[in-house]
Amino acid sequence: MATRKRRFPALWLALAATAVAQTPDPQTPPAAPPSAETRLPFAGYMDFHFNKPRGQPGQLDFHRFVLLFGHSFSDRIKFWSELELEHALVEGREEKGELELEQAYVDFLVKPYLNFRGGMLLAPIGLINERHEPPSFNGVERPFVDTVILPSTWFDGGAGVFGDLGRGFLYKAYVMSSLDATGFDAAEGLRGGRQKGFESSFQNPALTGRLEYHGRPGLALGASFWRGLTGFNLPGINPRVRVVELDGRWRLGRLDFRGQFANVGISKAGELNVALQRDLGVSPNVAERLRGFYWESAARLLPRRCPHELVAFFRYENFDTQNKMPRGFQPLKQFDREAFVIGATYYPEPDVALKFDYTFLRNQSRVVRAVNSLNFGIGWWF
Amino acid sequence: MMVELFVAIALAAAPPPQTEKRQTVRISAERFSFIPSQVKVKAGTVVEFRVSSEDTNHGFRIPSAGIDRIIPKRGKGELQVIYRAERPGRYDFECSKPCGAGHTMMRGLIIVEE
Numbered sequence: 001m002a003t004r005k006r007r008f009p010a011l012w013l014a015l016a017a018t019a020v021a022q023t024p025d026p027q028t029p030p031a032a033p034p035s036a037e038t039r040l041p042f043a044g045y046m047d048f049h050f051n052k053p054r055g056q057p058g059q060l061d062f063h064r065f066v067l068l069f070g071h072s073f074s075d076r077i078k079f080w081s082e083l084e085l086e087h088a089l090v091e092g093r094e095e096k097g098e099l100e101l102e103q104a105y106v107d108f109l110v111k112p113y114l115n116f117r118g119g120m121l122l123a124p125i126g127l128i129n130e131r132h133e134p135p136s137f138n139g140v141e142r143p144f145v146d147t148v149i150l151p152s153t154w155f156d157g158g159a160g161v162f163g164d165l166g167r168g169f170l171y172k173a174y175v176m177s178s179l180d181a182t183g184f185d186a187a188e189g190l191r192g193g194r195q196k197g198f199e200s201s202f203q204n205p206a207l208t209g210r211l212e213y214h215g216r217p218g219l220a221l222g223a224s225f226w227r228g229l230t231g232f233n234l235p236g237i238n239p240r241v242r243v244v245e246l247d248g249r250w251r252l253g254r255l256d257f258r259g260q261f262a263n264v265g266i267s268k269a270g271e272l273n274v275a276l277q278r279d280l281g282v283s284p285n286v287a288e289r290l291r292g293f294y295w296e297s298a299a300r301l302l303p304r305r306c307p308h309e310l311v312a313f314f315r316y317e318n319f320d321t322q323n324k325m326p327r328g329f330q331p332l333k334q335f336d337r338e339a340f341v342i343g344a345t346y347y348p349e350p351d352v353a354l355k356f357d358y359t360f361l362r363n364q365s366r367v368v369r370a371v372n373s374l375n376f377g378i379g380w381w382f
Numbered sequence: 383m384m385v386e387l388f389v390a391i392a393l394a395a396a397p398p399p400q401t402e403k404r405q406t407v408r409i410s411a412e413r414f415s416f417i418p419s420q421v422k423v424k425a426g427t428v429v430e431f432r433v434s435s436e437d438t439n440h441g442f443r444i445p446s447a448g449i450d451r452i453i454p455k456r457g458k459g460e461l462q463v464i465y466r467a468e469r470p471g472r473y474d475f476e477c478s479k480p481c482g483a484g485h486t487m488m489r490g491l492i493i494v495e496e
Contacts, residue, residue, distance in 0.1 A: 043480035070480055075445050080486045103483060112420075112474070112491045122483060131413055133482045136437060162487065164419050170487070214415045251436070309457065350455040351438050381438055381482070 043068045043382060047134045049141070050376040062088040063377075064134075068103075078107045081120075084153075100196060102155045111163070117174070118159035120197050124172040124210035125224045126150045127247045127260050134379020135353040138298055138313040138345050141375060144337070145319050149262045149292035150245060151191040157200050168215025178206040178228035181239050181272055186285040186335055189264060189321045190241065193230060204229035204238070218251035231268075237275055240267040256311075259295035266290075270326030288326045292319030309347040316340055334365035343375075351381040403427045411453050411477070412436035414484035422493045423467045429492075434460040440488065441478030450478050467494040 044067040052058035065085040072078045081104040087097035105119030122130050128137065128146040132153060137143075146152045160174030177200035183192030195201065206228025213221040224245045231238035247260040266272070269288040277283040298313035317339040322331035343357025355377040361370035405427050410417045412435065423429050433442050435453045442461055443450040453461045477488035 043482075043485075045482075068480055068483070068485075070485065075474075078486055082483055107486050109474075109489075112472075112489065130484050131482065133413065133438075136413060136482070164489065164491070166420050168418065170415065170419075172487075212415075214417050214419070217410050217417055220415075304457070307457065350435075350457065 042070075045133045045135075045379065045381040047379045048377060051140070052374040054372045054374075056371070058374075066102075076109045078109070080105060080107070100153075100155075102153055113163040113165055114161060115163050116159070116161055119157070120155060121158045121160070121174055121176060123154040123156070123176065123208050123226060124174065125154060125208065125226055125243065126152065126245050126262065127222070127249070127258060128152045129154050133381045134355075134377070135345075135347065135351055135381050138296065138311060138355070139315065139341055139343060139357050139375075140355045140377035141359075143260075143294050143296075143315065143341075144317050144339055145260060145262055145292035145294050148188045148191060148321055149264060149290050149319055150243070151189065151194055154194060155197065156195055157197045157202075158205075168213050170212045170214065171210065173207075173209040175205045176208055176228075177202055178204050178232070179230045179241060180233055181230035181237075181241075181266075181286075182233045182276065182279075184230075184266070184272070184284060184286045186287070186322060186332060189287075189290045190243075201232045203232040206241075220249045222247045230266075231272075234272070234275055237268055237271045239269065239272050241265070242267075254300040256298040256300075256313075257296065259293070261293040262291070264290040270328060273326065273329060283329070285322070285325075285329060285332065287322040287324060287329075287331070289324035290319075290321045291323040292317065294318070307349075309350070311345045311347070313344070314340075314342050332365070334363045334368035334370070336364040337370060338362050353377075353379045355379065404430065406430045406432060409433045409442075409490075410436060411440040411442070411488070413438070413482045414477075414488045416475070416477075416488065416490040419490040420493060421490070422495060425467055425470050425494050425496060427467045427494075429465045429467055431463040431465060432460050433463070438481055439479055440481050442475065443478035444473060444475045444492070446473045452479060465492070467492070470494050470496050 047064040049061045049063050050058060068082045070080045082102045084100045084102050089097045090099045101120055103120055103122055105117050105121055108116040124130060126146055128142050129152040156177040158174045158176030162172040164170050177195050179190055179193035180195055181193060184190055185192055208226040210224035226243040228241055229238045230241050242265040245262045249258040266288055269286050272286055273283045294315055294317035296313055296315040298311050301310045301312055320336040322335045325331045340360040341357050346354040357375050359373045361372055363370045405423055407421050407429055409431060411433060433453050435456050437456055439455050440453040442453050447465055449463055451461055451463055471494050473492040475490045
């Protein structure tokens with residue numbers, strides 16, 4: 001062969017040139033680049049925090065250790081799950097941490113615009129509940145509005161449909177287990193009412209849904225709702241909860257903006273307070289309306305050619321878990337709050353986020369002072 | 383030698399076996415959507431997908447074509463995939479690398495028209 005190469009050098013040259021000129025086989029994917037990551041059969045994210053409230057000792061908290069597992073039974077039937085350990089230690093009381101099955105469902109993919117899903121689901125509400133991987137948001141802790149107005153992570157058993165309607169519109173609509181009104185309170189609203197799939201009552205299933213628009217690069221808009229009767233543990237009272245939420249994200253060059261508005265209505269809140277006071281000995285002072293909103297501006301500070309990224313951000317939040325009280329109940333001013341969060345996120349690579357923020361928390365009370373806090377965190381995704 | 387050189391020049395200068403219509407389609411991927419999520423092309427088109435991510439690695443899988451590649455993370459370049467749209471029809475594409483809580487929602491559609 002070597003001899004033949006020497007004898008026909010021009011022919012070899014020509015064949016080589018022709019090979020370059022030809023279109024490669026389009027259906028044969030070229031080999032993955034050497035930098036491509038190994039695909040593991042699972043994924044996960046972790047969130048490790050240092051929180052220092054003013055005037056109090058600092059705390060280290062391994063806030064979240066989350067593993068996600070999936071499996072494709074076929075191209076049309078897929079399983080997905082998320083198992084979360086919160087605060088590192090589980091000892092039978094929530095103060096010692098929680099082990100939660102936040103997602104475990106099977107998808108039946110039929111058409112892009114109509115697919116079916118059943119199992120343990122995330123309520124499709126808001127910016128954070130379904131998009132809560134630490135590198136995907138600024139700030140060490142999740143926004144207050146996504147904690148005390150919308151109780152993320154909000155999950156329960158259910159089933160529903162989802163799909164892509166075209167022109168950038170996506171939707172989800174689920175029937176899920178409802179909230180338990182006996183867990184509502186003044187400080188954190190609906191949060192204590194989540195059943196979390198633990199032998200959840202399905203006596204009055206709740207309806208929830210979300211419509212998202214992703215039609216233009218850099219822009220994402222969303223609207224979601226939740227409504228359900230929540231009194232299955234209360235004789236004679238069945239408060240209806242209605243949640244409406246609007247959100248948006250916009251990327252403009254090196255700037256990122258996001259905002260969210262959420263409103264929660266609870267019917268028969270007065271009767272609920274009386275009934276719970278009868279049981280607990282003290283009124284939980286549940287409001288008839290909870291309301292909150294926030295907006296956030298962020299700037300990517302390093303030039304595009306830099307392999308790292310540094311994001312500075314500012315977020316303003318306004319949230320009131322006693323925005324409107326039922327007749328005969330007075331709102332407590334310490335629950336009418338606002339937060340100014342200023343900080344930075346450094347990404348040594350896109351899936352690792354080193355976070356810092358300082359949170360100025362204010363409330364309308366002259367008696368109970370809100371506490372500012374200094375926060376550091378490391379969050380990563382793999 | 384002259385004959386060899388003639389053959390060489392002729393081969394190098396020869397046009398591709400057939401002329402194909404080419405189209406470049408740019409797709410942006412982020413948790414948990416492809417933008418655009420629906421792509422329309424004419425049958426017979428060779429489509430060059432250029433896919434970039436706004437956050438983490440995603441997968442770009444077209445089951446009907448046996449294509450399954452990794453989209454680099456934000457700022458790490460873009461994925462280029464050549465796809466021959468041969469027959470009219472609707473062909474799914476999806477994220478094939480777990481990317482977060484809403485991973486299974488991350489899907490799209492190639493509509494190949496007559």
